[in-house]
Amino acid sequence: MEPVVELRGIVKVYPDGVRALDGVSLRLYPGRVHAVLGENGAGKTTLMRILYGEIKPTRGELLLDGRPARFRGTRDAIRRGIAMIYQHPRLVPTLTVWENVLLYFASAGVPEGEAEERLEEARRITGFDVPLDARVEDLPLGARQRAEILRSIAAGARVLILDEPTTNLTPQEFEGLARAIEGAKREGLAVAYITHRLPEVKAIADLVTVLRRGRVVASELDPRGASEEELARLMVGELPPRPSRSRGGPGDRVVLSIEGLRARGRMEVFVERLEVREGEVLGLAGVEGNGQEELVGAIVGYTPRLSGRVVVLGRVNPTPREYYRAGAAYIPGDRSKALVLHFSVAENLAFLRYAHEGPALLTFSRLARLYREVAGEYGIVAESPWAPAGSLSGGNQQKLLAASQLHMRPRFLLAVNPTRGLDVATTRYVRGLIARLADEGAGVMLVSSDLDEIIELSDRVAVISRGRITGILPAGKATPERIGLLMGGAA
Numbered sequence: 001m002e003p004v005v006e007l008r009g010i011v012k013v014y015p016d017g018v019r020a021l022d023g024v025s026l027r028l029y030p031g032r033v034h035a036v037l038g039e040n041g042a043g044k045t046t047l048m049r050i051l052y053g054e055i056k057p058t059r060g061e062l063l064l065d066g067r068p069a070r071f072r073g074t075r076d077a078i079r080r081g082i083a084m085i086y087q088h089p090r091l092v093p094t095l096t097v098w099e100n101v102l103l104y105f106a107s108a109g110v111p112e113g114e115a116e117e118r119l120e121e122a123r124r125i126t127g128f129d130v131p132l133d134a135r136v137e138d139l140p141l142g143a144r145q146r147a148e149i150l151r152s153i154a155a156g157a158r159v160l161i162l163d164e165p166t167t168n169l170t171p172q173e174f175e176g177l178a179r180a181i182e183g184a185k186r187e188g189l190a191v192a193y194i195t196h197r198l199p200e201v202k203a204i205a206d207l208v209t210v211l212r213r214g215r216v217v218a219s220e221l222d223p224r225g226a227s228e229e230e231l232a233r234l235m236v237g238e239l240p241p242r243p244s245r246s247r248g249g250p251g252d253r254v255v256l257s258i259e260g261l262r263a264r265g266r267m268e269v270f271v272e273r274l275e276v277r278e279g280e281v282l283g284l285a286g287v288e289g290n291g292q293e294e295l296v297g298a299i300v301g302y303t304p305r306l307s308g309r310v311v312v313l314g315r316v317n318p319t320p321r322e323y324y325r326a327g328a329a330y331i332p333g334d335r336s337k338a339l340v341l342h343f344s345v346a347e348n349l350a351f352l353r354y355a356h357e358g359p360a361l362l363t364f365s366r367l368a369r370l371y372r373e374v375a376g377e378y379g380i381v382a383e384s385p386w387a388p389a390g391s392l393s394g395g396n397q398q399k400l401l402a403a404s405q406l407h408m409r410p411r412f413l414l415a416v417n418p419t420r421g422l423d424v425a426t427t428r429y430v431r432g433l434i435a436r437l438a439d440e441g442a443g444v445m446l447v448s449s450d451l452d453e454i455i456e457l458s459d460r461v462a463v464i465s466r467g468r469i470t471g472i473l474p475a476g477k478a479t480p481e482r483i484g485l486l487m488g489g490a491a
């Protein structure tokens, strides 16, 4: 079968000297999903940005329908039928979906008169229904992503690049995405699919290529012939063991207590009673958007508490500053909001730790030492501490965020999707650190959309649905089925 596009011998050296790709070739075929796997920093996003015309390769060539092609920018690529969907949607938040569609059609050269008809066709192919007159900023991430896919297909994409599309999706939303991809395949689109989640590869990929440190280590494998363990080993070498909890049982001291808490952000949450003791991991499961964000905000102090009490390490209704000063840590769920990407890695570390440490941190030597410790211990790959945080691969940004908090050995940790975007080995490593933190006596509240993660680490699992806790299960009873029932709101 002839590939739609082919990348040949691609080398990419970034201006600061990082050799992200070292002779990589990749072919995308019509009607096939080609999964591109590799550890954090392997070069996956870089390769796709080259295909999308966003950055230029240092060497190597691109063939479109067998003929050499050169894109001067993404607009060129879009006009030739290449579409890329990033981890974080790139729609204009203050415009409506429809306005965003028209903007994209203008770049793609689609006449406005055809817009409605084409959208209708794309809706049929993907099964996606997105409210066209909604403002993008009012939509959850999943809906924004569906809007992006919809408009790409409507604009006549022949190649669809999905860079970790499920990082911000619920498991249910993955099903919808998988159906849309099936539809796209039937229309003959070529799909490049980047993910760290191996079950997804087994579910939808037709072929697999694995990158390691900028080189291809396995090309066009048949995923049905490889187990998840084998794929993982190809990506990262030996896997660290699965984390285990020693489960000494919780201590007496309560590190987080919530009583009669009412808080309002996008929605209202009410929590009658919730406690985390030292030595315990309390998981909070739920379909995203059921009040997790509000509850987390009310614990740290970002979301207004309307009534009731939150006590963190003895501080009653703490402000964020009091929260951190008490020795509590927080890994927020959305790294795009928690990091300032055009500031350096070291500066970001200063922001992330400033509230705990105060101005004493703000000397070059202290900051440099903290960076060396954190980067060394957690294997953060950056060109230097003064490189912009945006030059880190997505996974390395996530590592920076998690490491900055874990490294301080907090007595209470509130972690929201701490392993989102991490490769399989690093995921195990970070989960291991959370387990160890609890085994050593800290209390942890783990909010995660990944049920496996919750079940693996938690002593008890609380389930949130429509702003209310619908049940709390001890580890032995916290099965996916029971949690699922409570997620649906069954009390």
Ligand SMILES: Nc1ncnc2c1ncn2[C@@H]1O[C@H](COP(=O)(O)OP(=O)(O)OP(=O)(O)O)[C@@H](O)[C@H]1O
Binding pocket: 014, 015, 016, 018, 019, 020, 038, 039, 040, 041, 042, 043, 044, 045, 046, 047, 381, 382, 383, 390, 391, 392, 393, 394, 395, 396, 421, 423
């Ligand atoms: N704009 C940039 N400037 C300098 N170096 C960069 C830039 N973007 C990426 N890099 C470097 O290139 C290498 C590959 O990064 P890339 O983002 O392609 O990895 P990835 O495979 O997508 O990883 P992840 O799974 O973490 O998303 C990394 O070492 C990264 O630090």
Ligand SMILES: [Mg+2]
Binding pocket: 044, 045, 046, 163, 393, 394, 395
């Ligand atoms: Mg990436």
